[in-house]
Amino acid sequence: MLVQFTVKNYKVFKDEAKISFVASHYTEKENDSIVQFPQFNLRLLKSAVIYGANASGKSKLFEAMAFMRDFIISSSKDKQINEPIATEQFRLSTETENEPSFFELIFIYKKVMYRYGFEATKERIVTEWLYQRPKTKEVELFYREGQDFGKVHSKFPVQDLVDKKRIRINALLLSVAAAWNDSLAEIILDWVDNSFNVISGLDENTYMAYSISQLKDVKAKKGVLKLIKSADLGIEDMNPQLLKLEDLPNHLPSELKETITKQLKEGDREIYSDVFTTHKKYDDSLSVSEGVKFTIDDEESSGTRKYFALTGPILNTLKKGEVLVIDELDAKLHPMLTRKIIELFNCKENNPNNAQLVFNTHDTNLLDTELFRRDQIWFTEKDRYGAASLYALSDLKGVRKDDPFEKNYIAGKYGAIPFLGDFDNLFND
Secondary structure: OEEEEEEEOEOOEOOOEEEEOEOOOOOOOOOOOEEEEHHHOEEEEOEEEEEEOOOOOHHHHHHHHHHHHHHHHHHHHHOOOOOOOOOOOOOOOOOOOOOOEEEEEEEEEOOEEEEEEEEEOOOOEEEEEEEEEOOOOOEEEEEEEOOEOOOOOOOOOOHHHHHOOOOOOOOOHHHHHHHOOOHHHHHHHHHHHHHEEEEEOOOOHHHHHHHHHHOOOHHHHHHHHHHHHHOOOOOOEEEEEEOOHHHOOOOOOHHHHHHHHHHHHHOOOOOEEEEEEEEEEEOOOOOEEEEEEEEOOOOOOHHHHHHHHHHHHHHHHHHHOOEEEEEOOOOOOOHHHHHHHHHHHHOOOOOOOOOEEEEEOOOHHHOOOOOOOHHHEEEEEEOOOOOEEEEEHHHOOOOOOOOOHHHHHHOOOOOOOOOOOOOOOOOOO
């Protein structure tokens, strides 16, 4: 489970921004959204929501998570010695524009807590660290400053890589160690790669293929259809449509067309071009006569398409107890449907493996004491100098657990709302 994520000097975050999933010690309602870890004296939350005005940093926080995740996975194999690191410092201050960006993850995986992070400029890794906490005491496995790696702990046997100078200035030691089959590094990369997923609610095409692939497995399809039918979309069945050579569009780039053609001919993989959805058809006595097939691309709504695309990541996350971060979860979805997705994660029966959901939204209907505790509600806000901050509702003084969160937020009592100008006289001089 994700314990904490911290970022500093990245895009809109000049100062440290930290989102924590550690449950507060306030007298909050104890519900199924809390997971106990007595060995670490921790209580972790299964979900969190982030509110804020447009351009206040909500999406940038998720971009920071996505950057850290992708860089850990790829830095050992994609970067050459002179390739820049794709970080981006806060550019609206002379204090920070030449300073490194900071990223840190704390998570629990296979009954061990890890704290891993790094600082990086576009040119190099400035610092990098890894700590392990099997029980109560945290153990330093390595601490790197530039190309000085100090003494690496015996639990992380990569001293040979350091001695032979196999770590480039723009590559992470953790990533290189995993590439050289170090077992501990592989464990950490396994969590980052497979259990920490960041997706966009605005572009479902990036994970649509995964949800389509679930329709080929009988058990997985049963779960998908259950979610689909529960959403009252009128869909009775779903079946993927295999792509055929004769169906390839003429406007495809020649190289892509050749690659797809080769894969189809050699049988390396199945490629799906669409999904058939089945709806009931009624006769003049309003009895069901037969099923009618629609295509999800051309004949279903954008909301249906988005919701189906989400079923794969949601079910997989719940099944495996992973972390799912969704930018703009509620885009194209009805508020009641968004609420049901959140309730899946906060429910012990539907989420027995303690999966976590993190998302941002503008839907104030979700600011409900029956849905979220104060420590699950977060806000982003920009100051007059363009720097974003991140804080939880539980950080604010004078907020009671039974307050009308939605009403107070709209009234501006919690901050993180836009201050709008005069729209009435738009065309007057």
